[in-house]
Amino acid sequence: MLDEYDIVNLITRRFGELPEGYVPIGDDVALIPPGKTGDSVVLKCDMLVASTDVPPGMSWKMASRKAVAMCVSDFAAKGVAPTAFMVSLGLPRGTPRGQVVALASGLLQASREWNVKLVGGDTGEVDDLIIDIMMVGFAEQIVRRDGARPREYVVTSGTFGQTTAGLRILIDGAKAEPGFRKEAISSLYMPRPRLGLGLAVSRCLSSSMDSSDGLAISLRTISEMSGVGIRLTELPYAKGLEEFASRNSYSAQDLALYGGEEYEIVGTVSRGRIREAKSKARSAGCELRVIGETVSASTLKGVALPDGRRVRRDGWVHFRSKP
Amino acid sequence: MLDEYDIVNLITRRFGELPEGYVPIGDDVALIPPGKTGDSVVLKCDMLVASTDVPPGMSWKMASRKAVAMCVSDFAAKGVAPTAFMVSLGLPRGTPRGQVVALASGLLQASREWNVKLVGGDTGEVDDLIIDIMMVGFAEQIVRRDGARPREYVVTSGTFGQTTAGLRILIDGAKAEPGFRKEAISSLYMPRPRLGLGLAVSRCLSSSMDSSDGLAISLRTISEMSGVGIRLTELPYAKGLEEFASRNSYSAQDLALYGGEEYEIVGTVSRGRIREAKSKARSAGCELRVIGETVSASTLKGVALPDGRRVRRDGWVHFRSKP
Numbered sequence: 001m002l003d004e005y006d007i008v009n010l011i012t013r014r015f016g017e018l019p020e021g022y023v024p025i026g027d028d029v030a031l032i033p034p035g036k037t038g039d040s041v042v043l044k045c046d047m048l049v050a051s052t053d054v055p056p057g058m059s060w061k062m063a064s065r066k067a068v069a070m071c072v073s074d075f076a077a078k079g080v081a082p083t084a085f086m087v088s089l090g091l092p093r094g095t096p097r098g099q100v101v102a103l104a105s106g107l108l109q110a111s112r113e114w115n116v117k118l119v120g121g122d123t124g125e126v127d128d129l130i131i132d133i134m135m136v137g138f139a140e141q142i143v144r145r146d147g148a149r150p151r152e153y154v155v156t157s158g159t160f161g162q163t164t165a166g167l168r169i170l171i172d173g174a175k176a177e178p179g180f181r182k183e184a185i186s187s188l189y190m191p192r193p194r195l196g197l198g199l200a201v202s203r204c205l206s207s208s209m210d211s212s213d214g215l216a217i218s219l220r221t222i223s224e225m226s227g228v229g230i231r232l233t234e235l236p237y238a239k240g241l242e243e244f245a246s247r248n249s250y251s252a253q254d255l256a257l258y259g260g261e262e263y264e265i266v267g268t269v270s271r272g273r274i275r276e277a278k279s280k281a282r283s284a285g286c287e288l289r290v291i292g293e294t295v296s297a298s299t300l301k302g303v304a305l306p307d308g309r310r311v312r313r314d315g316w317v318h319f320r321s322k323p
Numbered sequence: 324m325l326d327e328y329d330i331v332n333l334i335t336r337r338f339g340e341l342p343e344g345y346v347p348i349g350d351d352v353a354l355i356p357p358g359k360t361g362d363s364v365v366l367k368c369d370m371l372v373a374s375t376d377v378p379p380g381m382s383w384k385m386a387s388r389k390a391v392a393m394c395v396s397d398f399a400a401k402g403v404a405p406t407a408f409m410v411s412l413g414l415p416r417g418t419p420r421g422q423v424v425a426l427a428s429g430l431l432q433a434s435r436e437w438n439v440k441l442v443g444g445d446t447g448e449v450d451d452l453i454i455d456i457m458m459v460g461f462a463e464q465i466v467r468r469d470g471a472r473p474r475e476y477v478v479t480s481g482t483f484g485q486t487t488a489g490l491r492i493l494i495d496g497a498k499a500e501p502g503f504r505k506e507a508i509s510s511l512y513m514p515r516p517r518l519g520l521g522l523a524v525s526r527c528l529s530s531s532m533d534s535s536d537g538l539a540i541s542l543r544t545i546s547e548m549s550g551v552g553i554r555l556t557e558l559p560y561a562k563g564l565e566e567f568a569s570r571n572s573y574s575a576q577d578l579a580l581y582g583g584e585e586y587e588i589v590g591t592v593s594r595g596r597i598r599e600a601k602s603k604a605r606s607a608g609c610e611l612r613v614i615g616e617t618v619s620a621s622t623l624k625g626v627a628l629p630d631g632r633r634v635r636r637d638g639w640v641h642f643r644s645k646p
Binding site: 003029080119123128136146210 | 326327344346349350351352353354355356357358360361362363364365366367368369370371372374375376397398400401403407409410411412413442443444445446447448449450451453455457459462464465467468469532533548640641
């Protein structure tokens with residue numbers, strides 16, 4: 001049976017040596033060389049718990065890659081390149097070697113995909129699989145959630161509803177056209193945080209947030225923290241979402257608004273910078289969509305749909321939602 | 324029933340506002356002002372799992388304080404003052420409000436005790452209680468585990484065996500004299516990492532490690548990573564340990580060597596700096612004990628007891644040890 005030394009060894013030996021200035025993995029702490037003079041430290045932790053965050057059919061390799069992706073997505077929304085990460089692994093006693101190797105492969109894949117170094121971690125004995133990622137980077141400043149002002153554009157980096165559709169396919173057996181099904185499940189298993197886009201457009205964003213708890217929660221949070229109303233002009237549906245929704249008697253609007261697990265960026269851009277933002281997004285291979293505008297809080301409280309109805313504060317909420 | 328927003332709110336509202344330069348809790352990431360120019364970032368994560376790390380009778384307040392203490396101890400051994408921490412909480416669905424308040428109180432107590440700021444965190448739904456602390460600080464360099472050279476003194480910041488005795492009292496019902504019992508259990512419930520000492524003597528240490536996995540593992544690790552042998556001249560028993568051991572037919576030596584949960588510093592000091600190290604330790608209110616010396620690896624492989632027998636690589640090992 002593997003003990004903690006075996007587990008740490010199985011993981012770390014897959015990673016090459018850390019560059020000069022780092023302390024090799026295996027000391028009490030990790031040491032990461034400083035950022036540019038004056039740069040602050042950006043820190044994020046995100047805990048993946050298999051029983052709530054890992055959909056049916058997702059391998060442990062995909063799960064550990066996803067755990068890293070969840071943090072990368074937050075960095076992307078803040079316009080910061082992540083530098084390094086640590087991982088706390090909670091594993092059941094007697095976890096087979098092959099599963100630990102799968103976890104290591106997913107971490108390695110993530111490390112290469114987003115150029116972020118594994119610098120250390122910890123293990124603990126838990127009945128569930130837990131992958132808690134702690135990520136660090138450097139920046140002079142970040143794009144905050146509370147920076148939106150009235151009369152700005154509300155933008156997103158993509159469309160919504162696909163991953164929630166994927167969950168409904170996997171968990172409820174919802175029916176879908178084969179191409180839609182494949183892409184919906186792939187978006188769940190292999191999330192693609194918008195790091196390139198986030199780095200490209202961050203200077204144009206007045207506020208921004210990642211949409212991992214759903215579009216509705218992102219919009220409501222930016223609205224509440226910035227003290228502005230949001231009037232949506234469009235709901236950015238994923239391709240094929242309306243057909244999927246009508247086939248299974250879902251509301252496409254609900255799928256797009258109240259889902260989660262979508263690692264898009266939701267933010268605001270002032271009128272003067274929208275052209276620049278769109279052009280920078282395109283250079284990063286991504287379309288920045290305008291889906292609405294901000295108004296003063298006295299004009300509108302909360303977030304209004306194109307038909308005037310209000311967006312509820314609903315989406316993925318731990319200890320409330322059920323997968 | 325509390326959801327994640329209630330939980331986060333119950334915790335964060337107990338903490339005051341963060342100083343200028345920090346981003347308030349509640350954004351996608353935490354932002355921490357930079358250290359001195361040229362300072363690297365020091366990072367540590369430590370996962371406390373209630374079923375293996377929380378002894379009988381320990382409250383959730385003590386548990387969350389202990390989770391922070393575990394990281395502080397690693398910083399102490401490296402000679403680095405911690406700046407801030409994040410906490411990932413895994414909690415069972417339906418955790419009562421009072422328990423969350425207890426967790427918050429323990430985190431707040433720890434935050435004040437070691438002057439380290441809570442800057443963010445995450446929650447997840449788990450059957451066990453999990454408190455994963457991620458701590459960050461700044462330093463030009465750290466005292467590493469691999470810096471010991473032959474002909475140095477081996478030192479510790481205290482004695483050993485008391486916490487292991489506490490565990491045997493709580494778990495196996497071992498008998499103890501009331502004063503010993505009280506102190507043994509208190510050392511388990513309220514660990515006192517050696518932060519003041521670590522900061523005071525770090526410049527004198529050639530290598531160092533915290534002893535949370537036991538004295539034997541600390542000595543063996545320094546010996547292996549530094550490539551030196553260690554010859555012990557003394558085993559630093561906690562006061563009353565031998566009486567406790569003989570009363571319960573334990574080996575005092577085993578209790579002192581192969582326990583764990585003792586948040587002492589184990590390290591090495593060159594002959595030229597031992598006076599300075601002892602004097603600085605005393606100024607920090609602590610006695611630095613010389614318990615042996617290092618020799619070249621060709622003279623001695625591993626760690627030898629005063630009677631010449633070898634110290635095993637044994638102590639607390641996750642996925643192997645049983646509480």
